[in-house]
Amino acid sequence: MGFLLFRSSFISSTEGSFLFSGHNDQTYGGTAPQSSPFSVMLVGDSGVGKTCLLVHFKDGAFLAGSFISTVGIDFRNKVMTIDAVKVKLQIWDTAGQERFRSVTHAYYRDANALLLLYDVTNKASFNNIRAWLTEIHEYAQQDVVVMLLGNKAESSHNRVVKREEGEKLAKEFGVPFMETSAKSGLNVELAFTAVAK
């Protein structure tokens, strides 16, 4: 049910407008977080696991089963405590499909950080990272924090992109890199913490 709600975004490009569904987590206590949230955007090819990564980070669950592509853009809020400071993250989950690209472009400029994902079991998603970085360069703020993530790392039997290849590409573009798994939870919290820091 939550899964369906989370995927309830839609776009009506013919009318030049769009709707998205967001989910606020206002249940934090103690010190109030900073008023303007820190905005993190998840980008990368369709099917690399952006939604699953976000759901794991937010709810600690993995969305197994049939794959329903994100439509347009969606967001969730989460408050993290980093070095004793409460940080409110607003996390934008973008559709990887080409047809929604013009929608997501409009959100790049407000992003403080971008988590750029490829799928270690899908070579094309890795090969497309250069194009994604060109797009980021074109539409995002100059000082945006970018981190490259090789997702589905637990899927060793189907792996076609070596960890070293990811490291090399990240080094070439001067961005931090780690492998993640939305399925096992590997480095999920760490990736969000790292960009928030």
Ligand SMILES: Nc1nc2c(ncn2[C@@H]2O[C@H](COP(=O)(O)OP(=O)(O)OP(=O)(O)O)[C@@H](O)[C@H]2O)c(=O)[nH]1
């Ligand atoms: N084995 C494995 N499968 C994963 C992982 N993350 C996501 N998947 C699967 O990959 C498929 C796509 O995941 P999504 O999170 O919907 O992909 P997405 O990047 O949000 O796709 P778009 O919304 O089209 O941009 C789903 O079938 C997931 O179950 C992972 O870490 N390991």
